[in-house]
Amino acid sequence: MTRPLNLLIVESEPEEARDARRGATGRSSGETYVETLKGLAPGARFAIHRPQEAGRPPEALDAYDGVFLTGSPLHVYHDNHAVRANVDFMRAVFDAGLPSFGSCAGLHIAVAAAGGTVRRNPDGHEVGLARRIVPTREGTRHPMLDGRPAAYDAPAVHGDEVEMLPENATLLAGNAASPVQAAEIRCGAGTFWGVQYHPELPLDQLAQAIRRQADGLVERGLARDEADVEAQAALFEALGREPDRLDVAWRLGVDREVAEEGRRTAELGNALRHLIAPERARRGRG
Template identity: 30%
Template sequence: MHLAIMVTNTDNSSFAAQHPLDAEKFTRLVHLARPDWQATAFQIHEGQFPTDLDAFDGVLITGSPASTRSGLPWIAPLLELIQQIETAQLPLFGACFGHQAIALALGGSVGKNPNGWVHGLIPNQMRARPTWTQPLPANFKLYGSHSECVTQLPAQARESATSTGLNAGFFIGNHIWTSQHHPEMSPDFIAALTQEMRDDLGPEHYAQAQNSLSQPADQAAFAESLARFFEQAQ
C-alpha cells in the first residue's frame, strides 16, 4: 500500500523544528499497524500537489494551525483536489484541518468552537460505526487541539463520532473517513504542545488539558482502524 500524505501544517516555528514533523508523525501512525506500507509526503501549504493520484492507494490530509476559512492561496486548490479524490472514490482520510477541509469541499460548513479551545486528551463517542472501526471501543480517546469545528456535515456524510457535544468525525460510503482529532500525536508531543500553548489556552483550558494527559490515547486501535479503512476501500 502506498499512501500520499498531504501536509497542511504551516507551523515553521522553533518549537516545530524541535519535534517530528507531520509527515513523520503520520508515517509512524500508519506503521504502528502496517510497518511495510509506503508513504510519500506533499507540502500542500507550499503549493506542492501530487500530479498523479493514480500512483497512490489512498490519501491522508494532516492538521494545521491555519484555518480552512482563512483564504490562504493553497486552500482553494486543496478543496478542488478533495472533490476530484471524492469523484474518483480514492480512499481519503482527514485529521483536524483535513477533516474540516473535506467537509468544506463536499458541501459542509466550518465555524468557531462555541466553547473556545479543545485541547488535550479528548473523549470521543462512537455514533454510526463503519466496519473498519471495529478495533475502536465505543468510547475512545484521542489527542486534540482545535478552536474550530465542522458545524454542518456534507449531505452525503454520516457522523461517526462526537466529542464535547460537537462532531468529531464522519464517513462517506467506504472511501472517506475523518477525525477532528490528532491520532498521529505522541504523548511527548502533546505534553510539549500543551506547554507551548499555555498562554493561548488560558488557565482553565490549560488546567483541563494537563489533567487529561494522565491517561493514554487509543492510538494503536485507531492506527489499526485506519489501516483497515484503506484496505477495505480497495
C-alpha cells in the same frame, strides 16, 4: 509479486508552523503521520505532498492506494491560497475515487471540499484530550471505530470544529465539546473517514502541543500558570514513556484508550484494513 502499499500524506501545515513544530518535536505533522503509519503498515511507501506549496504530488493520484490528511493550524473558513489549494486537492482525491482519512484540519478540509461548513468552536479549545467521545448508533457499527468502547478519550488539540456535515456524510461520534468527533463522507467516487482528534499523535508530541498552548490555557483559566501547564505536559510524557504507569494514568484520568499506542491509533489501523485494503484489492493491487 504484490507491490508495496503506496500512501500519500497531505500536509496543510504552513511553512512557519511546520518549522516551529519540528523545533519542538523533531517532526512536521506529515512526518509524524509517516512515523506512526510505518508501525501499522511495515514496508509501505510514503510521499508527503503540500498543495499550498506544490501543484502536483510526486506521482499521479492513481498511483496511490490511499491518502491521509494531517492536522494543521489551517482555518478552512478563511479565503486564502492555502485553503483553496488544499480544498481543491481534496476534491481531486474524491473525484479520483481514492480512499482517504484525515484528522483535525484534515477532517475540516474534507468537509469543506464536499460542501459542509467549519467554524471556530464557540466553546473554546479542546487541548490535551477530547473527553467522553461517544459513538452514534451508526458509529457503533462502523469499521472505522472497530474496537472502540461505548465512550473513550483521545489526544486532541483544536479550536475549530465542523459546523455542518455535507450531504452523503454520516456522523459517527461526538462529545459535549464538539458534536462532530468522527464522520464518514462520501463524495464523487471517493470515501473519506475522519476524526476531530489525533490518533496519529504520540504522547510526547501531545505534551509539546500543550506547552505551545500555554498562554491560551492560562488565559482561559484551565491552568493557573505555566508551571501548571508544564506539570500536565510532563504527565503525558511520562505516560508515553511508560504506558503501564497506573499512577500517571490515574492523575490524568485516562485508561488504555489513551495510554496504549495500539488503542490510541485504532482509527488509523482500521482505515488501512477496512477502507484502503479492500479498494486496493478491488483495483487488483494487493
